[in-house]
Amino acid sequence: MEAQGQEGEIVSQFWIFDLILLVFLVTTAVIALRVRDLLSAAMIFGVYSFLICLLWTGMGAVDVAFTEAAVGAGVSAVFLISTVLRTSRKSSD
Amino acid sequence: MELLEAIVDGMNYWIFIILMMIGLYAMITKNNLVKKLIGMSIFQTAILLFYISLGVKEGATIPILPHYYAHTSQEEQGNLVGSSDQAHAGKEASSATEGGKEKPSVAHAGSPKIDPNRFTNPLPHVLMLTAIVVGVSTLGVALSITQKLYTEFGTIEENEILDQLKSGDD
């Protein structure tokens, strides 16, 4: 029973961490879509990917988190930035 | 406290719905093609989040067996895990010491010796891992189409491209 109680405590603390992550996640998603400068949007999308990678680590999906850290926060942000620099940087909405 | 638990339980499902709505809204209403693609990626991560959420188990650890399992003999493994249907990570050591009974060693097959409830479901992880890498490749294709449109029309705003197409028809 004692072990159970301790575990419950750990779980509830983890949920606070989880909640903070989720709030940041929604915030970065909204900012990435609202900001007018596409270069900033690409960078903030990288931040979003890294936050979701942290969330997956918390869920125990380490392989998925590793892939997301390498792909989402690294390569896809670079792809977006190279396209933005090759086309136009301004967005109308 | 029960309300808190209900919120905590539902929170992860709600977040995937919220992210999916953000992504879908961006895909429908945004004018800029790069913004549309960012919305598509957010939509995609929402789907991945849902799948990963289905594989989560309370009190379970990552789906990688500790080295202990790989390097102990089959009998020790039987003693270690066979008695721990409810046990979590902390009880390994105690149940390992108390066991003494001999089990027939079946090489590379046989009855379940590892408690499935102690490890997260690996199947959604596999599906989503490949989906992420395929997603970035398709994002590359979409971005290359965006660049092609820019060299043709000189803009990546959807309404301006449509205007140019209409005036070209007349």
Add this chain to the structure above:
Amino acid sequence: MKALGLIAVLGTGLLLLAASRDFPNWGDPSSPASSYRLSRHFITQTINETAVPNMVTAVLADYRGYDTLFEAVVIFTAGIAVIGILRRYGNRDFIPAGGEVHLTPKQPDLIVESTVRLLIPVIQIFALYVIAHGHHSPGGGFQGGVIFGASFILLALARDLRTAQNWVAEKRMLILACCGILIYAGIGVLCQLLGENFLDYQILHRILPTDPVMARYHSILGVEIGVAFTVTAIMFSIYSNLSSNGQMKEGI
């Protein structure tokens, strides 16, 4: 348009919220997805059947080998599609796109160059470690391949695309991508030639000096190497095409 989109999105969201009440409880070990015997089999029997402690790697490369093979083919096709979309042949005039692109070769910067020179070997060794150690820790062909490709992307970002192209020419990269797919499919065909099903690695113990279980273990490594080749080559190929607008002359 915006109002219509908002209505559609809110409708979808409300339907999903209503449906989410039927989902299993959060983290419930007896939810249908977790209690089905397939997932139980993967968790309990992977170590006995393949000797791989990381279940994700084992399921990825062994049990769901077909799936992963064709995911690798999708990545390969995406790389070819990017080249096919962006590349222009003939003497059509190239419209320089955007104002922000540096079309003159960059002057080498001492700090950036030294940092990159130190970092790239470390990144590449780490990528090889991730590929080779995917059996025992998070990692595998996809992650290692992306990291290896990122090391070339870093070189192209820090110097310019031409320097990176001198290191690894585009043609060589595409040959590498083809080799990756061929390694993967070749292991499957080898199993067929020995009289088993496609991608059933057990039979490889006849040509490998091991027992059937370790044959699966080593074949998973071979498959991961194939995937890593393809992913490395395609990631760098997509980057170099996107950053040079298909011209492969000047990067960003």
